[in-house]
Amino acid sequence: MLGLSKKDTFFFLFVVFLTMATPIILQPFPEGSALAQFNAGYPDLMQRFAIYGIFAIGFNILFGLTGYLSFGHAAFLGVGSYSVVWMYKLLNYNVVPGLVLAIITSGLFALLIGYISLRRSGIYFSILTLAFAQMSFNLAYSVLTPLTNGETGLQVYNDDPQILLGANHPLGPHFFGIVMQDSAKINVGGWQWTFNNGYYFCAIIAVIAFYLSLRIFRSPFGTMLRAIKTNQTRMNYTGLNPRPYTLAAFVISGMYAGLAGGLLAAMDPLAGAERMQWTASGEVVLMTILGGAGTLMGPVLGAGFIKYFENIFSKINDGILHHWFSALPDGVEEFLVFIFHPFIGKGWSLTLGLLFMLVVIFLPGGLIEGGRRLGNLFTGKSRKPTTPAKDPEHHPKPAPHVA
Template identity: 80%
Template sequence: MLGLNKKDTSLMIVVAILALFAPFILNPFPEGSAMAQFNAGYPDLMQRFVIFGIFAIGFNILFGLTGYLSFGHAAFLGIGSYSVVWMYKLLDYNVIWGLPLAIITSGLFALLIGYVSLRRSGIYFSILTLAFAQMSFNLAYSVLTPITNGETGLQVYTDDAQVLLGANEATSPHLFGIVMNSSAKLDLGPWSFTFNNGYYFCAIILLLVFYLAIRIFRSPFGMMLRAIKSNQTRLNYTGLNPRPYALAAFVISGMYAGLAGGLMAAMDPLAGAERMQWTASGEVVLMTILGGTGTLIGPVLGAGFIKYFENIFSKINDNILHQWFAFLPDGLEDFVVFIIHPFIGKGWHLTLGILFMLVVIFLPGGLVEGGQRIKRALSRKKDADAAKTEPAE
């Protein structure tokens, strides 16, 4: 279907089902129950899953396929956000103007940065991209204040031009009148599901770019990128210049990042320089590795995983812990809460760091490899069972 083989089609369908039914899937616990805090089915968080998913898919096209580790991708995220907010300021709140511009500007910046950075490889490439991103960040904070509004962050003011703004047009981001932050609610018994326009807008874009990523992975171009990763010298000797291919991958992944940044601004009409800081670049690296570098579904999983745990761990506090462990004797309960305390609330970074180290140490292939290992272990058991039962027959 659509030029995909059978396996990819089923993957695509699984992702589509996951994305479109996310408000149900992520809300498995009834409202008001003790487990309700593990629900993730509210718009803000789901939007973040999808947006960072797009960011990570794009990053994976560069890092997963060519092996070039960029530490400066957050710069494109910021550029995308700024472009969209500028379109709000100049034209109107319709996201249809901003998003293509976000992709184009971030693509142009990626072309420039990539052209320079790709002259070096390995750690030199990482440092060059890091240097460019930090430069953009520092400039956005200081000299470029007329364009970026510095520390306050870029936002729409009432005296902005907004030349296309109609008489009774929505005053928040929308797509031809479909307002992003409005949602429909569905109450089914004790469950309550929220369907947010913005989420579905992002989810459809995610499906489009995911499809595009599959096509890139399976194309001859994707094969070239993999060749760059496995042996660049040999590629040179066969008479091919790897740099244009790597540059194309860099630009594509920069455009993905710009699109993700644009969507952030489409959900919340704000753009701040902190989106470009190197910690944000580090985060997308973490997501990609955690999910599984070079796999299709891995980056999306990694993004969802990190954003989910960031949200859950930072929400749990001591009171909740006391509730959970109330069945233990008092002394033991206090002790258990005392032990867990550093890892929750404000300390969720610690949990994330430990988790991340464990994944890098024991599962270099990320969550995807973990899943494959479990599958293999299960199927092996089945084989073993089959072998055992045979003689008895």
């Protein structure tokens, strides 16, 4: 079906199911229970899962398949966001023209940056892409103020032309009248599920993006990209020119990033230069490696993992810690709060850093490898005992077996 093998079709349908059921799956704890703060089923976070999932899927086409590590993909994210907001300002709040423009402009940007950067490989390629991204950031931040509105960020003002804006059109991002912000809330027992238009819009695009990446992975082109990662000498002496292949991969992944950036602005009609900063480029590298570079599902898991930590762990404060340990004697309680304090709230990145180190050292294949080892443990396939992946709570989607 859909040009996929039986196994891939099943896998794809499984991913579609997970994506569509996310608002339910991510609310495992009833409202008002002590664990409700670990629920992730609210619109803003779910949108981020889908959007950064797209970003990471695209990044993985470049990094996972060809091995070229770009440190500048945030530039495309920013370009996508600016494109969408400009379309709001000029036309109206319909997201479609903006997203189309976002994909086109980021593709052109990627063509230019890729054409120059891909003249080098390895660390020099990474540095070149990083330099380009920082240049883009600085241009957006100060030089190109008329285009980007500098440090204030680009947003829609009342005196903008918005030539297509009709009298009864929504005054927020919408898809032909379906307003992104709107949600339907359903209460079942103690649980509250939020079905948000914006999330489903992102989710459907993410599913399409995932499908395309699945096709690319299984195509002759995908095999060529993996061949480039393995041995460029043999590639050359087999009559194949690696340059256009890597450039094509770079442009495709740039377009994915532009789409993700566009969707960020489609959820929240703002675009700021900080989206292009090197920390944002680094984040997608972390996502991909954490989840498992070169695997289909890994980058999505990594993106979910990091966004979950960013949102959920940063919400936990000392008060909540005191509440957790309140059953313990005072001295012990104070001591435990003191120990955990640096790892929560603003310190969530410390926790993330530690987890990242653990994953890279003990699970070089990322969370996907962790899932596979766990699977082997249960089915008894593994000959030597391996350490199970830590804390399955934080990657709620079960890891499928993908090579």
